[in-house]
């Protein structure tokens with residue numbers, strides 16, 4: 657069976673894109689990173705795509721009159737590239753209702769907090785100011801509301817008393833890089849069942865991974 661074609665949308669550094677590219681190099685990985693779109697012309701993450709020989713383009717939101725027109729351009733580019741699943745990886749634009757409904761349950765996002773806590777921008781500063789003792793990351797299916805949608809995977813990290821937004825971000829990023837490839841593996845393998853706000857997954861998580869730490873199954 658062919659691998660699922662994945663498009664990754666980025667706005668900046670692209671470290672999550674890079675972990676997806678690396679994960680997809682495993683022969684048994686059910687998805688291939690087939691296309692990358694940046695909405696920012698000088699997004700550093702475009703270098704990862706180029707190095708990996710993955711087709712990429714820039715579609716700047718600034719070139720469109722409104723969100724609907726920008727979303728339509730993204731949609732057209734993804735369809736032309738025969739993309740089946742979209743991963744938002746540090747993509748800092750909201751997708752509108754039509755796009756999220758047309759691509760329902762086929763768009764993943766990663767957010768650097770334990771949602772539903774601390775959606776939106778400035779996540780780590782908000783977490784530190786709220787005095788939480790753990791934070792983490794969430795991979796979820798995208799719905800029209802910001803950082804909302806059925807959760808596939810979360811991972812937690814401790815918040816240290818002397819953390820700054822930067823030190824906490826770095827700790828959370830480490831678990832992001834473990835969670836995102838795993839979440840995409842599950843979705844691409846067809847293992848995710850969505851019921852309302854909740855998801856369930858089959859026993860396809862690799863042994864020793866976050867979802868199967870004991871290595872059983």
Ligand code: GAR
Pocket residue numbers: 666668669670671672673701745746747748766767768776779803829832
């Ligand atoms: C990541 O920490 C990601 O969770 C966050 O932006 C960073 C992108 O890093 N995304 C959001 O805040 C979306 N709400 P990367 O470009 O190195 O993957």
